[in-house]
Amino acid sequence: MVAARNLKPEEVMDWRGQLTEWLDKLASNATVLRRERIYSWYKGVLACCLVAFGTIYPVRAQDINVEGVARSLSLYWAIRTICPQFYPIDPVVARNWEQMYLDVGAKVAGAEKFRALINPELMRRNNEVKVTGPAQWCNYQRGYLEHQGIKEVFVEPRAKQPKIIAKSDGGTFVVPVEINGKITLDFTIDSGAADVTIPTDVFSTLVRTGSIKESDVTGKQTYVLADGSTSDSITFLIRSLKIGSKVVENVKGAVAPAKGSLLLGQSFLGRFRSWSIDNKTNEVLLNE
Numbered sequence: 001m002v003a004a005r006n007l008k009p010e011e012v013m014d015w016r017g018q019l020t021e022w023l024d025k026l027a028s029n030a031t032v033l034r035r036e037r038i039y040s041w042y043k044g045v046l047a048c049c050l051v052a053f054g055t056i057y058p059v060r061a062q063d064i065n066v067e068g069v070a071r072s073l074s075l076y077w078a079i080r081t082i083c084p085q086f087y088p089i090d091p092v093v094a095r096n097w098e099q100m101y102l103d104v105g106a107k108v109a110g111a112e113k114f115r116a117l118i119n120p121e122l123m124r125r126n127n128e129v130k131v132t133g134p135a136q137w138c139n140y141q142r143g144y145l146e147h148q149g150i151k152e153v154f155v156e157p158r159a160k161q162p163k164i165i166a167k168s169d170g171g172t173f174v175v176p177v178e179i180n181g182k183i184t185l186d187f188t189i190d191s192g193a194a195d196v197t198i199p200t201d202v203f204s205t206l207v208r209t210g211s212i213k214e215s216d217v218t219g220k221q222t223y224v225l226a227d228g229s230t231s232d233s234i235t236f237l238i239r240s241l242k243i244g245s246k247v248v249e250n251v252k253g254a255v256a257p258a259k260g261s262l263l264l265g266q267s268f269l270g271r272f273r274s275w276s277i278d279n280k281t282n283e284v285l286l287n288e
Contacts, residue, residue, distance in 0.1 A: 066109040070117045073101035074125035075141065079153060082129055083138035093152045164244035164284040166277060173277055175284060177264060178242040182211040185262055189277070189284070193265030194223065196238060196251055201258040203234075212236065223254065231257075241268055246286050 080094035105114035129137045142154045166173035166189065177187045183206070187196075198206070206212040216236045223231050234255040241251050243264075252267040269275055274287045 066105055066114060067117060067121075069101050069105040069108070070114070070121040071125075073098055073105065073118065074121045076101070076153070077122060078125050078129055079138070079141055082134050083141070083154070086135050086138045087142060088155045090153060090155050097153070162244050164246075164286070166282045166284050168282060173282065173284070175243055175264065177262075178240075179206065180211055180239045181242070183209070187262045187264040189269075190263040190265055191269060193263040194254075195235070195265045195267040196241065196253045197233075197256045197260070197263040197265060198253060199256050199258050199260040199262065202262065203236075203255045212238075218252075221254065243284070243286070246272075246288075 076094050076097040080089060080091055080098065083089055084091070102114075102118075105117070108114075109117075132140070145151070145153055164175060166175045167186075168174075169188070173189045174186045175189060176184050178184045185202070190197075203212065207214060216239070218235045218237055220232050221235050223233055236253050236255070238251040238253045240247055240249045242248075248268055248271045251271075256263075272286045272288055276285045277283070278285065
């Protein structure tokens with residue numbers, strides 16, 4: 001426990017400023033992870049800390065249960081390290097909870113004192129898991145967090161995604177791509193192409209069959225080719241492209257000279273966090 005003592009008004013304001021700045025850094029994790037509930041919880045933690053450091057009782061700082069903070073940290077540590085063998089876990093979210101409690105404990109008790117509490121607490125938690133049984137313990141915690149409204153740590157298992165297998169064609173890789181939910185054509189994966197590119201003869205056929213509408217045409221653009229020359233191309237909007245189970249909407253396309261290849265360029269590939277091709281299996285991996 002932190003010993004209560006009288007605080008001067010300027011000390012209270014300094015604590016409030018430091019904690020607010022600390023919250024803003026933590027909240028950035030929620031932005032990246034798109035976790036609105038976590039962000040709200042951070043707000044709650046800040047509120048508790050501000051109460052403890054004089055927002056409501058500005059003359060006297062209240063005790064904060066540092067041991068309780070250590071227990072909360074050990075809870076998420078155990079969930080992150082033990083439960084993945086039984087349930088799907090988001091390790092990034094669990095680690096963020098751990099870090100939050102580590103920061104709270106260090107801020108309140110001091111880093112050295114709080115770290116001295118962590119090791120015995122982790123041993124206690126580990127023994128708790130052994131006595132309860134790892135599977136049963138994880139099941140208890142899953143229900144507990146769900147009851148608390150925290151659903152970002154234990155995540156629903158994702159349906160098995162069909163593999164995307166490319167065909168090797170003279171040093172390039174070709175995959176079937178569905179255009180606007182109407183027709184599937186083979187595209188060559190080309191990370192050097194700025195946009196998805198369709199030859200003019202194929203484009204005309206797609207317009208004639210209604211797979212692409214004339215209203216989808218957006219204008220013209222000058223492209224620099226691999227040999228350094230330039231070419232003016234018609235640009236158009238592809239309402240959707242589907243490869244395997246991955247669907248990307250509103251993709252920029254360009255019309256290339258006739259008899260060329262259909263190219264799956266950066267206007268599609270760049271919409272993913274990363275992508276790669278397994279050289280042994282030819283599997284295309286698209287990471288969102």
